[in-house]
Each structure stands twice: as C-alpha cells, then as structure tokens.
Amino acid sequence: MLVDGKWSNSWDPFQKSDAKGRFVRQTSTFRDWITPDGAPGPEGQRAFPAEAGRYHLYVAYICPWASRTLMARQLKGLSDVISVSVVDPRLGDNGWEFGDFPGSSGADDQIGARFLHQLYSISDPAVNGRATVPVLWDKARKTIVNNESADILRIMNSGFGDLANDVDLRPEDLVDQIDVLNDAIYEPFNNGVYKAGFAKSQEAHNEAVTTVFDTMDAMETRLSDGRDFLLGDRLTETDLRAFVTLIRFDAAYVGLFKTNRKRVEDYPFLQAYTKRVLDLPGIRSTVKIDHIKAGYYSIAALNPNGIVPNGPDLSALGL
Ligand SMILES: N[C@@H](CCC(=O)N[C@@H](CS)C(=O)NCC(=O)O)C(=O)O
Numbered sequence: 001m002l003v004d005g006k007w008s009n010s011w012d013p014f015q016k017s018d019a020k021g022r023f024v025r026q027t028s029t030f031r032d033w034i035t036p037d038g039a040p041g042p043e044g045q046r047a048f049p050a051e052a053g054r055y056h057l058y059v060a061y062i063c064p065w066a067s068r069t070l071m072a073r074q075l076k077g078l079s080d081v082i083s084v085s086v087v088d089p090r091l092g093d094n095g096w097e098f099g100d101f102p103g104s105s106g107a108d109d110q111i112g113a114r115f116l117h118q119l120y121s122i123s124d125p126a127v128n129g130r131a132t133v134p135v136l137w138d139k140a141r142k143t144i145v146n147n148e149s150a151d152i153l154r155i156m157n158s159g160f161g162d163l164a165n166d167v168d169l170r171p172e173d174l175v176d177q178i179d180v181l182n183d184a185i186y187e188p189f190n191n192g193v194y195k196a197g198f199a200k201s202q203e204a205h206n207e208a209v210t211t212v213f214d215t216m217d218a219m220e221t222r223l224s225d226g227r228d229f230l231l232g233d234r235l236t237e238t239d240l241r242a243f244v245t246l247i248r249f250d251a252a253y254v255g256l257f258k259t260n261r262k263r264v265e266d267y268p269f270l271q272a273y274t275k276r277v278l279d280l281p282g283i284r285s286t287v288k289i290d291h292i293k294a295g296y297y298s299i300a301a302l303n304p305n306g307i308v309p310n311g312p313d314l315s316a317l318g319l
Pocket of ligand 1: 028062063064065066091095130131132133134147148149150
C-alpha cells in the first residue's frame with residue numbers, strides 16, 4: 001500500500017479486518033467529477049469538462065468494481081470517447097502491474113508506469129492507502145479524477161452529455177428504488193463474498209455466507225415474476241452491481257471464497273438473468289473468465305500453491 005506517497009511492500013495481503021475478524025474495505029481517495037461543461041458535480045464536487053479522448057480508464061478484468069465501469073462505458077456508447085488499459089490479473093507485492101498476461105494491455109501508454117501505484121503517487125505525492133482499480137485518469141492534467149467505481153458509473157451515465165448515448169442507468173423515477181436495492185446488494189452480496197473469503201474466524205465466515213445466500217434467494221424471488229431486470233423492464237446501475245458478482249460467483253467465489261452452499265447455476269431465474277445481462281451488446285467484452293480465475297486464485301493468502309481449478313463448465317452461459 002501507499003504510505004505518504006511511497007509504496008510499502010509490507011502491505012497486509014490478508015486485507016484489513018475488524019476486531020471480530022471481519023474483512024473491511026477501504027474508502028476511495030479521489031472523488032472529482034466530470035460534467036459536460038466542467039460545472040460542479042451533482043453534490044458540488046470539483047469537476048472537469050467532458051472531452052472525447054481526454055479521459056482514460058484503468059481496470060483489471062478480475063475486479064468486479066472495475067468491471068462495472070467497463071460495462072457502463074459499453075452501455076453508454078463511450079468506448080471511442082474513454083480509452084482503457086487493462087492491468088495483469090495477478091496482484092503482486094507491488095500491487096497491480098502492467099504486464100503481458102494474455103488480454104492485458106501491456107506497458108502503460110500514459111505515463112510509462114510499471115505499477116498502478118505510480119499513478120496514485122503522481123496524482124498526490126502524499127497519498128495514503130491501497131492503489132485500487134478502477135482509476136479514471138485525466139490525460140490533460142496527468143492526474144486521477146476518481147477512483148470510486150460507484151462515482152465513475154454515475155459520471156459515465158450523466159457526465160458526458162452528447163458524447164454518450166441517452167441510455168439512462170439511473171432514471172429519475174427509479175432513483176429511490178435503485179438506492180434501496182443497491183444498499184441491499186452491496187454489503188451483503190458484492191462485499192459479502194469477500195467477507196466470506198477473507199474472514200479470519202468461522203463466525204465471520206458463517207455470518208457473511210448467510211448474507212450472501214439470503215441476498216441471492218431474495219434476488220431469485222424478485223426475478224421469478226418474469227421481469228427482465230431487478231427493477232422491472234429497464235436495466236439500471238443496480239443490475240450492473242448484481243451482475244459483476246454473479247458472473248464471478250461460480251468461476252471463483254464458490255471455490256476460493258468457499259461460498260459453496262449453492263451456485264448461480266442452481267438458481268434458474270438468477271442464471272437466466274446473468275445470461276440476459278451478459279448478452280446485452282458489448283457486455284461479453286467486459287468478462288474475461290481466464291483473468292477472473294487467474295486473478296482470484298493467485299491470492300496467496302487464500303491459495304498458497306496458486307493452483308487454478310480446471311472448471312467449472314460455464315458453457316450454459318456461452319463462456
Ligand atoms: N471502492 C473501490 C474499491 C475498488 C477495489 O477494492 N478494487 C480492488 C480490486 S477488486 C483493488 O484494486 N484492490 C487492490 C488492493 O486492495 O491492493 C471501488 O469500488 O472503486
């Protein structure tokens with residue numbers, strides 16, 4: 001992690017945990033915004049103007065949070081407006097690295113960084129904390145705009161004006177429902193699988209696994225009335241949030257994080273929903289199962305010998 005802008009090799013590979021052994025995720029550091037004309041963001045955030053070719057997104061295909069920003073970039077028609085770099089899927093002693101794993105982008109073409117943390121310390125020479133993906137980078141000012149995927153999703157949804165299409169992932173009339181359901185999914189499910197996997201006590205693991213499957217059961221029930229998406233017939237940011245965890249579940253979490261009471265494949269409505277979202281235009285390009293497996297199974301704290309399972313068979317999803 002970064003301490004006063006310097007990379008420290010002694011970062012805790014087991015992630016942070018609280019007194020009861022529960023996994024704790026750190027909060028994001030860079031929270032500026034992008035708006036069509038550079039006027040402040042929706043909550044008064046400092047903002048920079050939308051311009052084609054000015055912003056760059058750093059992602060890892062293994063990371064659900066990075067992947068949801070990649071999905072929004074596709075769905076909003078921003079793939080020619082915002083360029084992308086993909087880091088190697090394996091998180092090493094130096095954090096995320098620009099390397100030559102098949103499907104990664106190779107050398108960094110913005111500042112010639114070897115490691116992602118260099119982008120953080122160039123942006124803030126006194127930065128503290130982990131160097132996480134996704135990162136939304138401003139090529140003009142050579143600095144990070146934002147490293148919080150929830151913000152980046154909203155920036156892409158409404159910050160690029162005419163440079164983006166008019167798909168609305170956060171329609172005004174659904175905002176309240178979106179926020180309620182986002183909360184019902186984030187902690188118990190998106191983060192819940194990590195809490196299950198990185199738990200340092202049986203009690204913390206059991207607690208997390210229960211919230212994971214309670215949330216999956218609730219989503220299955222919600223979808224069983226035949227609706228296409230979680231909030232009805234319109235795709236919203238809530239679907240992107242659910243999808244990124246669902247698509248990793250059988251391939252990685254069931255094995256590595258031990259969330260093996262059931263697989264997504266065992267839930268008929270959730271499985272069909274996962275495929276429906278996967279089949280939306282552009283979305284398959286954001287899902288790389290080889291990166292997901294290589295990345296998660298390289299977490300030495302959970303898998304010391306680094307063995308990557310051969311399966312599972314994901315052909316029902318066309319993967
Ligand atoms: N709040 C961040 C969390 C992102 C995050 O935790 N990314 C993970 C990968 S999934 C990461 O980069 N971890 C590197 C590390 O912890 O050192 C967001 O949603 O954008």
